[in-house]
Amino acid sequence: MHTTTSRPLAVVTGASSGIGRELAKQFASNDFDLIIAAEDAELQSAARELEQLGASVEAVQVDLSTDAGVDELHRRMSSAGRPVDAVALNAGIGAGGEFANGTDLADELRLVDLNVRSTVHLAKHVVHDMVERGEGRILLTSSIASSMPGTFHAVYNASKSFVQSFALALRAELEDTGVTVTSLMPGPTDTEFFERADLTDTMIGAGPKDDPSDVARDGFEALMAGRERVVSASINTKLQGRGSRLLPDAVKARMHALMAQPGSAKRIEGFPQPIKATAHGVIDYGFFALMTTGPVLLKLNPRIRNLSWAVAATQGTINALTDHPVGLRRIIPLRIHGWLELAAAPAVIALPPLTGAVSDRRARRAWLTVLGLLATNYTLTDYDAPADS
């Protein structure tokens, strides 16, 4: 690596594939030189690709789940002979399955070592150096999973809650130092993550995913703008991120179970339009859970609770009779399902305010969440899809 250059220097961990590789490409395309880290030899091919974009690249092949690996990366950063301007602490793994009998403790402890311990360890070095210089940008790859209890992916979501909380706290602590901290919160993204985490037979693993290059572009732009966080990349992911800030934890835990339970992929098998239909299915589940449990958990007034249950019962009946992922039987074609849902919509939209059921703040918020889910649901569903395809 050249040491006499005016080009800024960035460090990206987990840069051999997926979001990290795309983040590194963003840095290279924006005239940064790079130190990239990952464990396997694929890192060398990433380095060559980045060099073709004009960057000077140093590839550090280390196991970041160990203290020795982190120390080695920091040693290489210090010996670059120039300050590090930006760091993306991105390396991370998942471990799907049932905690009691499905997952392996060694995998989960390694996950904690990489996602949590190494992030803190590296941040300690990096933050100290940047604060001393009075400038620097730090990106932590969190996840929208950070805001949901990760039923059947429990240790992973907990690790991302840690990263998210850590990022926000560091950001506030460093407010007057010239160092910014940004949290990148992707939704399901098309990388090697799901295969490695043994999640391919789950609804979340088999469902629609964002492009890692879109996620990386959003992350890079937010980092450079010094923003607090960015939920990335698709509208669907942004809605999930927004929605999960409003929903009760118990509801989110149940929704996550539906998406991450081993074998849950079969719920969306054979869908005519996988992307729209999967999103539709996920939202329908969320909608149903929200309408049935939300009013009780939020202790909403009896009028909105009863309305909520009436809507949930109607929705459940329609789903049970329809060609739908949660359909028990296939009696009503999807097109009729659409008309039934659309006919029910005016009631859902108008009845709560007309009956005065949304007079308090929490009830209004719950009602707006339901409207948001409904609108998304209608937008994503292809009601013209033939029932038998």
Ligand SMILES: NC(=O)c1ccc[n+]([C@@H]2O[C@H](COP(=O)([O-])OP(=O)(O)OC[C@H]3O[C@@H](n4cnc5c(N)ncnc54)[C@H](OP(=O)(O)O)[C@@H]3O)[C@@H](O)[C@H]2O)c1
């Ligand atoms: N994909 C998603 O849906 C999604 C959603 C939200 C957040 N995220 C987060 O995004 C980050 C990147 O994941 P990804 O989706 O891009 O997955 P990925 O394609 O599997 O990339 C993971 C990267 O981390 C590196 N890594 C794994 N174990 C390592 C270790 N012990 N030491 C050093 N490097 C190691 C991998 O390098 P090696 O191949 O050399 O091991 C690879 O470069 C993770 O923090 C993940 O939690 C992903």
